[in-house]
Amino acid sequence: MKKVWTRLIICVVLFIFILTSFSYADVTFSFEEIEETTFLEIKEDMIIETSKVTGNKWTLPYVSAHSAVLLDAQTGDILYDREAEKQRPPASTTKILTAILALEMAGLDETSIVSEKADKVGESSLYLNKGNKIKLGELIEGALIRSGNDACVAIAEQTAGSLDEFIRLMNLKAVSLGARNSNFVNPHGLPDKDHYTTAYDLAIIARYAMANPVFSKIVAQKISTIDFEQPQKSQIAKNTNKLLWNYSFADGIKTGTTNAAGKCLVASASKEGRRLICVTLNAPDRFGDAKRLLEWGFNHTEIVTMGKKGDLITSYPGYGTNIPIILGGDVLFCVEKDKKEDLRVQSEFIRGIYPPIKAGDVLGNYNILIGDKVLKKVSLKSQLDYVGSLINYSGTLDLIVEHVLDLWEKKG
DSSP states (O other): OHHHHHHHHHHHHHHHHHHHHHHHHHHHHHHHOOSEEEEESSOOOOOOOOOOOOSSOTTSOOOOOSEEEEEETTTOOEEEEESTTSOBOOGGGGHHHHHHHHHHHSOTTOEEEOOHHHHTOOSSOOOOOTTOEEEHHHHHHHHHTSOOHHHHHHHHHHHHSSHHHHHHHHHHHHHHHTOTTOBOSSSSOOOOTTOBBOHHHHHHHHHHHHTSHHHHHHHTOSEEEEEETBTTEEEEEEOSOTHHHHOTTEEEEEEEEETTTEEEEEEEEEETTEEEEEEEESOTTHHHHHHHHHHHHHHHEEEEEOOOTTOEEEEEOOTTSOEEEEESSOOEEEEEGGGGGGEEEEEEEESSOOSOBOTTOEEEEEEEEETTEEEEEEEEEESSOBOOOGGGSTTSHHHHHHHHHHHHHHHO
């Protein structure tokens, strides 16, 4: 009975000490912190939100497309969104995924022998015949610039061994890039009820593809010469993307047109070191839409940097000491120019974290807000390892009590 009462007294004393320690740490932190600070109740995965600057503003351009999205290529932020997640047939914009997958799977100098299956693909064509020999690089240019459906089948068979295997790899690649609302059943985009994507999915596929210098060089060409090895001949291919002619900043990417899909366009433009990606699906005025959206993006939005990965931000409150906190990533995002002055930051910490804390452990979020809307979240991490004192983490209180009781009994 004596041991039970002794245990209870020691536990109460330690509890009061810990409570006092935490209260003091919180008060100290609130005076030192210059940013708004809140706490998360539970530890959870951090979600990076995108910045959406749609809204009923007069500065937004007229868009004829049924689905459209404007995306910043550097940050991935969405600048304009009209039914960007709605599944629609993509027509020949499918060839963006076909081309980037082929570029990553095989060499441009590989020679393809055209099969009967490639020969018989209809509609937009590179006029391949069974038995023709042509290098993979020429086929990719033919697919992207001339929009050859036959070239896409030849690409698939050359790089994956079969059309079915290439289609399987297309879908795996799309999912790996985050295009999870898409399904592809062919490499060219001819209509099929099970062949669909979204404006947003196409934008993130295009963003990835444009980071490849070979791909970006091909789609920026207005005119190309496609050379065959057997029979030896050449043909001139004029890019179907008219935006390259009527918008000086345009540098890609791909058109698409079928009765089911309507007129589609995935466009890219670069201005003063910044690239924007625009997708318009089922758009009667696809080139006009793209030009207006791209110009609006360049003129009314900009990239803001409010911190770099590894920057020291603040200290974690608690434990009677300062644990330095750093940014887990770059605080880089897009915002409308006239809203820059409304930006504010907020450090949001996770409750219930006990030592030992390791360098790199996520301890909260660094939030960028306009009003109550979160534009960007970046994780806050511990800069150093922190062991702490024995009373500061769970599982050690019992050990202390037992040790004290053992000493008590030995003295007794």
